[in-house]
Amino acid sequence: MANPTLPNPQQFYEQVWQLARQVPAGRVATYGQLAQLIPCPADVAPDDYHAFGARWVGTAMAACPSDVPWQRIINSQGKISPRPGADTQRQLLENEGILFVKDRVDLKAYQWRGPGEAEPPRQARLF
DNA sequence: CGCTTGACCGGAA
């Protein structure tokens, strides 16, 4: 055995995408959250996965299919990672009912709870 | 085949 980090990176990516598809509109998830929800591959040390899982998720999202709501995945700071198209991402999230405060989202209110949480408990609480 | 870059995170200065 050499040192295969991920036997099938593509398979890992599909897990990320499949998980991202479960995030309902009006909710957001963080890269680290998705990494935490995905079981650590057997050939990867749990410690390494904990450290770099979020980055792999980001790499996966960089090449996500069009049917994945990529806009709902943000960083742990509750902000949109600086990249071309970040403004578009914010527009899409605001269109879904996400409120931004100084380029920041209140994760306590909008963060996805995980698989099974189909709908937002209190979506409309404007004003 | 080697070097550079990146949609991250957590802790430290």
Added chain:
DNA sequence: ATTCCGGCCAAGC
């Protein structure tokens, strides 16, 4: 509160 740094994978050039 902001800025820097280490971690060490995958993809592009």
